[in-house]
Each structure stands twice: as C-alpha cells, then as structure tokens.
Amino acid sequence: MRILVIEDETKVGCFIKRALEEESYAVDLCEDGAKGLQMALNTNYDLLIVDLMLPSLPGLEILKGVRQARIQTPILILTAQSQVDQRVKGLDAGADDYLTKPFAIDELLARIRALLRRGSTESPGVLQIDDLALNPATREVTRGGQRIDLTLKEYALLEYLMRHTERVLTRPMISEHVWNQDFDTFTNVIDVYVNYLRNKIDRGRSKKLIHTIRGSGYMLKAD
Amino acid sequence: MRILVIEDETKVGCFIKRALEEESYAVDLCEDGAKGLQMALNTNYDLLIVDLMLPSLPGLEILKGVRQARIQTPILILTAQSQVDQRVKGLDAGADDYLTKPFAIDELLARIRALLRRGSTESPGVLQIDDLALNPATREVTRGGQRIDLTLKEYALLEYLMRHTERVLTRPMISEHVWNQDFDTFTNVIDVYVNYLRNKIDRGRSKKLIHTIRGSGYMLKAD
DNA sequence: GTCTTCAATGACTAGGATACGCATAGTTGT
DNA sequence: ACAACTATGCGTATCCTAGTCATTGAAGAC
CATH class of the missing domain: 3.40.50.2300 (Response regulator)
Known part of the structure; x- marks a missing residue:
C-alpha cells in the first residue's frame, strides 16, 4: 500500500x-x-x-x-x-x-x-486465500493454522499480493507499491523476495498459491 | 493509559x-x-x-x-x-x-x-497473561506468585502492554500512551525500558512474554 | 509432427552492506 | 540513592546485489 x-x-x-x-x-x-x-x-x-x-x-x-x-x-x-x-x-x-x-x-x-x-471490497479485517490467512492488526500470517514468520519486506509483499488476488501483478506495480520505487532499478529484488515467500508459504505444500505469469509478473491464486 | x-x-x-x-x-x-x-x-x-x-x-x-x-x-x-x-x-x-x-x-x-x-473487556480487575499478573488497584505485579518491583515508567509500560496483548505495538503508539509524547523524540528510551522490563520479567524464565517484532515494535504474548 | 537448439526469462544461492535492536555505561535531575 | 533518560558500541537479522543455474517456448532441422 x-x-x-x-x-x-x-x-x-x-x-x-x-x-x-x-x-x-x-x-x-x-x-x-x-x-x-x-x-x-x-x-x-x-x-x-x-x-x-x-x-x-x-x-x-x-x-x-x-x-x-x-x-x-x-x-x-x-x-x-x-x-x-x-x-x-x-x-x-x-x-x-x-x-x-x-x-x-x-x-x-x-x-x-x-x-x-x-x-477495496470491504474486507473483514483479516485477509484470506485458501488456507492462508493474514491479519493486518497483529501482522500474523498462518497457513493451515501454522504460524509463518516473515520479515518486514516479505510481509509487505504478501499483503500487497493478498489485497489483489487473482490479478496479474507486474513487477513495476509491485515495485511501486511495496518498494516505493517509481522507476525500474534493473535489479531482481522482486524475484528474490517472491522466492523467499515461496519458500515460506508454498514449499512442501501440494497446493501452490504463488504463480508466475511468464513475461508479465506474479499472481496469488487458490487454483 | x-x-x-x-x-x-x-x-x-x-x-x-x-x-x-x-x-x-x-x-x-x-x-x-x-x-x-x-x-x-x-x-x-x-x-x-x-x-x-x-x-x-x-x-x-x-x-x-x-x-x-x-x-x-x-x-x-x-x-x-x-x-x-x-x-x-x-x-x-x-x-x-x-x-x-x-x-x-x-x-x-x-x-x-x-x-x-x-x-477494557470486563476484565476482572487484575490483568493476567500466562503466570504474569498485574493488579492496577494495588499496582502489584507478580510472576509465578513472586512479587516484582517496578519503577513508575516500567509499570506504565507494562500496563500498556498488558492492556493490549497479542497486538503489535509500534514505538509511536507506546510513546503516545506511556510517555505522552505526540512526536518522535529520536531516542531509544522505549528500547531501554523494554530491556529493563525484560530483565525483571523474562530473565531466567523459559517462557518469554515480551517479543520484539523487528522493524515494527513489540508485542506481549504467551506463546 | 517430432526433436534439437538457443535465447529469454525466471529461480535460486551466496555473500557483503546496512540498519536494527540489545546491552551497558554515562549523565541528569529529584 | 534512585529513577529517567541519553549515548555508544556491538552482534546479527534483514535487505539487496550479483552471479549461476533451471525452465520455458519459439524457431529451425530432420
């Protein structure tokens, strides 16, 4: 945000x-x-x-x-x-x-x-996709009831993704809203952090939530 | 308060x-x-x-x-x-x-x-988290039945934490309610007092109650 | 139609810089 | 003497860069 x-x-x-x-x-x-x-x-x-x-x-x-x-x-x-x-x-x-x-x-x-x-659609305070839940008040993230510890940036990224699920989020969009950067820095920070998030959220689970849209960006989705 | x-x-x-x-x-x-x-x-x-x-x-x-x-x-x-x-x-x-x-x-x-x-939610007069108890009437603080002596500021900080458990309390929030300061003083008073409290409350105990949320603030929690 | 090649894109890893929080010592004021 | 606060050094989690490795998909060869 x-x-x-x-x-x-x-x-x-x-x-x-x-x-x-x-x-x-x-x-x-x-x-x-x-x-x-x-x-x-x-x-x-x-x-x-x-x-x-x-x-x-x-x-x-x-x-x-x-x-x-x-x-x-x-x-x-x-x-x-x-x-x-x-x-x-x-x-x-x-x-x-x-x-x-x-x-x-x-x-x-x-x-x-x-x-x-x-x-944004009158959200009820706690954001939820599938069994992944994020509570902005306590900054607590759980998947399947299990707590997940995130760093500030990881959390910021996930919150942004969760507030815009089922939509393709391009790198510039993510960069703007999470990193507060207007122009492309020509780095791969975003990729790196998406990777961090995947490790903590999707690794070892059969149902993946973070999807990459090749050539465009990323998307958070239950399917 | x-x-x-x-x-x-x-x-x-x-x-x-x-x-x-x-x-x-x-x-x-x-x-x-x-x-x-x-x-x-x-x-x-x-x-x-x-x-x-x-x-x-x-x-x-x-x-x-x-x-x-x-x-x-x-x-x-x-x-x-x-x-x-x-x-x-x-x-x-x-x-x-x-x-x-x-x-x-x-x-x-x-x-x-x-x-x-x-x-505050019809509390029974004495605030309690795990085996830590604070009685606002007598200003008495105990952990595991054992009395703990606190200074004025230490007490004020702990009371604020105990009235808002399981929530991330940012430094500005703490500064406002405990120090009555509307603007950032750019000092580390809060950190120091959290440290004092930890020494008196958590030191030597296996179950820590004061948690730091890196990059955000502090939280009082039983887990 | 299938296979191979190859460039583009993304995934992943390692390591250095930085900022953050902790601890402790020092200062002020009551 | 004690509480309240300031100042400072240190260890480390976090952040980011930069590089290598994997995957994808399209073009060309057979």
Whole structure:
C-alpha cells in the first residue's frame, strides 16, 4: 500500500512517515504543495494524506486538482483545530475523511485502515486465500493454522499480493507499491523476495498459491 | 493509559494532574472547555475527566459532543455539591461516573481504576497473561506468585502492554500512551525500558512474554 | 509432427552492506 | 540513592546485489 503525505511541517511529516512505514506502508513525503499535486497526479497512490495549511499552494487546490483529474484515490485531510470551515470545504472538495491536529497516531492508523478497507471490497479485517490467512492488526500470517514468520519486506509483499488476488501483478506495480520505487532499478529484488515467500508459504505444500505469469509478473491464486 | 482532564481551576487541575502522573498515567490538562472538546475528539484517550462548571463551554456540551462523535471513552464528571440536577443530566448525557467537589484524591483514583477496568473487556480487575499478573488497584505485579518491583515508567509500560496483548505495538503508539509524547523524540528510551522490563520479567524464565517484532515494535504474548 | 537448439526469462544461492535492536555505561535531575 | 533518560558500541537479522543455474517456448532441422 503506497501513501503520499503532503505536509510542510518537517517534524510532523517525518513522524507520520515513520509511523506508517512501521506499519509497512510505502510512504512518500512531500513538503511542498505544488510538487505534491504533481506527485499525486503522476503516481497512483493508494491513499493521500494532505495538510490543508500549506505555504505554496492551498491544500484545497490539491484536492480539486486531483479530483479534476478523475483520480479516485481516497484522501485524508489534516486541519488545525480552528479551521472548521476549511474542513467542511475539504470534504466538499472530495476528501474522504479528516483529522484535526494534534492527533493520536493510533487514530490516524485506524482511519487509514478504514479508508483502505472501504476502497477495496470491504474486507473483514483479516485477509484470506485458501488456507492462508493474514491479519493486518497483529501482522500474523498462518497457513493451515501454522504460524509463518516473515520479515518486514516479505510481509509487505504478501499483503500487497493478498489485497489483489487473482490479478496479474507486474513487477513495476509491485515495485511501486511495496518498494516505493517509481522507476525500474534493473535489479531482481522482486524475484528474490517472491522466492523467499515461496519458500515460506508454498514449499512442501501440494497446493501452490504463488504463480508466475511468464513475461508479465506474479499472481496469488487458490487454483 | 492516557487521560484528559478538563478543569478550569488551575490549582485543582494541577493537583489532579500531579496525582495521576504519580500513578503513572499520561495526563493532558486543559483549562478551556471548547479546546478540551477538540482534544477529546482528536486524541484517543483512555479516560476523560470533565468539570461541569466551565466558563467557555458548559461541561454538558462536551459530553454531548463526545458521545455524538460515537466515542466510547469513559467519562468521569466533577460537580459541586449543590449541582445535583447537573449531575443527573451529566449521567444522562453519557457520563459514566461522577464525583462531587471537594473530593479525596484516593476516591478519584479508585473510580478511575474502576472505569478503566470496566472499559477494557470486563476484565476482572487484575490483568493476567500466562503466570504474569498485574493488579492496577494495588499496582502489584507478580510472576509465578513472586512479587516484582517496578519503577513508575516500567509499570506504565507494562500496563500498556498488558492492556493490549497479542497486538503489535509500534514505538509511536507506546510513546503516545506511556510517555505522552505526540512526536518522535529520536531516542531509544522505549528500547531501554523494554530491556529493563525484560530483565525483571523474562530473565531466567523459559517462557518469554515480551517479543520484539523487528522493524515494527513489540508485542506481549504467551506463546 | 517430432526433436534439437538457443535465447529469454525466471529461480535460486551466496555473500557483503546496512540498519536494527540489545546491552551497558554515562549523565541528569529529584 | 534512585529513577529517567541519553549515548555508544556491538552482534546479527534483514535487505539487496550479483552471479549461476533451471525452465520455458519459439524457431529451425530432420
């Protein structure tokens, strides 16, 4: 899950970025409004977090810009306590939720989960394919009831796969959402990590879940 | 456990804050009603303490505001002796308990413990994981029947962990609820205290309860 | 139609760099 | 003296690179 944070206060921005990264989201931080809008338009993020108090470009303009471009990405706006009218305008301009500063990081994470969930087929909290289950809250992964330990990157990759099952996921897509990289690095990191995942998830099982689509990418599927 | 106190009398407010902090709660004090309501809405506290006699905004409005926002946080109201009707209205408006001024601080602490207990899944007063037990009323911690002495911060950290077992608790989450810090301090205090706790709780035992989730945070779990 | 060849693609492995968390010692403040 | 916190060095899990090995599928030979 890739998230863009547009926030001019460096301290707050860094804090959010770190917190999200610990939840294994891929995070881009932008401290400039105009630049942020460009990034939002060029990259397909899964979520935008926008501070409405920005120096160069009013946050509202970012919202309008994004929505005019027919981009449906959920947007969460941050406002100061006093800016009640701003908040209303923000929701009118297409924001999906808001949070007033200062806020608790728990609250932010909860709302992010809610927004991402809403976007993707109302998932019931725990993702499941066949006998493979992934619980984002506890970050616990099991197959056939048996616990599987994953590293951060392995987990991030699996979560992305599980949120988009039965669909071919190309390397650039995976690279963007899991590694937060816009351009091809000409490495084989993805292959390596798919291999790691296979070892932990499919090895020794008759029913394989991770399939490679030669020439295209990978797919998670029960068949 | 993070508590918000909304109380306009500076003297009383500071007194409560100090007393609570000595019990190792993380406390925010707010002397203005409107501001307090905002804080209650923005941050997810574990408990609210509200004086019903406030200058800017009647305490009752705060209750209504909070409950309208579907926030279930337990609320304790403070009233003067004469304000019997206020008290009733307060309970009707969603308060969970009340206390009349002047009150004994012990009384306040006891009621707070009761409310926190009730809030968290009807626990039987004493938190327990495996053979580790924590009694919030007496602040007594035992493992295998053996008493364990903890400092204020150690205790606060353990209580937070024990109220959220089997879930990955990230550093920012811990920082907020135990240290009452909204932003990252870029120090390793948390690591150090986890280490202290481990020395007192897990050292020398075969079954470890404190687990680190590399790259994410910590988790208290019996497995 | 079957077999062989070969280039492209992916699977797998090993090892170095890095970042993370642990431990311990040191500092501050009550 | 004790608790709270900071600073630092160290070991290691994790991440990534780079290289080799296996598989695939299409083109050409028979």
